[in-house]
Amino acid sequence: MAYWLMKSEPDELSIQGLEKLGQARWDGVRNYQARNFLRAMAVGDTFFFYHSSCPEPGIAGIGKIIQAAYPDPTALDPDSHYFDPKASPDKNPWTAIDVAHVETFRHVLKLDYLKQQTALAQMPLVQKGSRLSVMPVTAEQWAAVVALKP
DNA sequence: GCCAACGTTGGC
């Protein structure tokens, strides 16, 4: 069982939105490194739900994988913001997964606070210039964040 | 295969 962190803009999907829905498709990832991590996810894996590009960037809660990698339908939808003209039903390079809500933190664990934690120094999340939107989390890092949980 | 130009991410 592996641990992950995934970023989402709360305007698109927030932890509160996921809580309301119960489950959701995680799609629109258009970066190969992040996509490869999506493909490595297994049903039952858990992830930190990170809010990005918002007033309070940080870890907002926890979700879990309920459906492993499958072709991302938004890549084939001309009306989608994530449409990829180079993708076809036969050759769709992009991947989606399905996730479910597990927990919403009482408040967001803010990025600047996470940056102060030496246990998290190796996470791409806190490293300068890193833009990775899907990343693995070690068991130690997972435990360190859970210990900070509000 | 190199690398400049361009586009995107994401914090601030």
Add this chain to the structure above:
DNA sequence: GCCAACGTTGGC
């Protein structure tokens, strides 16, 4: 809105 940093594209 700015801009640093990264990823992608495309000419050569």
